[in-house]
Amino acid sequence: DTEVTQTPKHLVMGMTNKKSLKCEQHMGHRAMYWYKQKAKKPPELMFVYSYEKLSINESVPSRFSPECPNSSLLNLHLHALQPEDSALYLCASSQDNRGNYGYTFGSGTRLTVV
């Protein structure tokens, strides 16, 4: 299995809702990442987990809460989002936290906040 699987593919949520994005990989990768991508812009790094520990938080607002339950799973919990948080959320993984063997990206979750 050489894929990163993200669910759901599409999500519409209200500003008072709580929802979660899920990411799963079975490649034995020990680093996992969340990126946010707005239309016609490059992906922006949000969080890095290395060996299941949060190693980098790019000053992301607390309404985004990451969780890494085990080495194969990565969640992004969403609460009280704003319409400007609407974007494509991408999960990625790499063999180690140096990324020198490349990153494998999921196909993303298209999030719309209404």
Place this chain on the structure above:
Amino acid sequence: LAKTTQPISMDSYEGQEVNITCSHNNIATNDYITWYQQFPSQGPRFIIQGYKTKVTNEVASLFIPADRKSSTLSLPRVSLSDTAVYYCLVGDESGGYQKVTFGTGTKLQVIP
């Protein structure tokens, strides 16, 4: 500061070879250079990775000069399906961990 600099966009006719150059003046000694392709509403897809000289796989070649301050992705005989955004990535150390920051990317438009 941007880690990488690429042309914003390029046009090419079908069947031509396309070369996209990326500048990474501050690349660290132990950084690899990786190129990704992204179609709209999809995640970036790994194309090729290299450290120095030349790397070739079934879809592309990567040329890296001795000083490693730039790299060139070469796509042979492009087709319409190669229309996409291409990103060049190098590592970026932060607090002992490495993160990857995407540059602006190059939007390649292949013309019939």
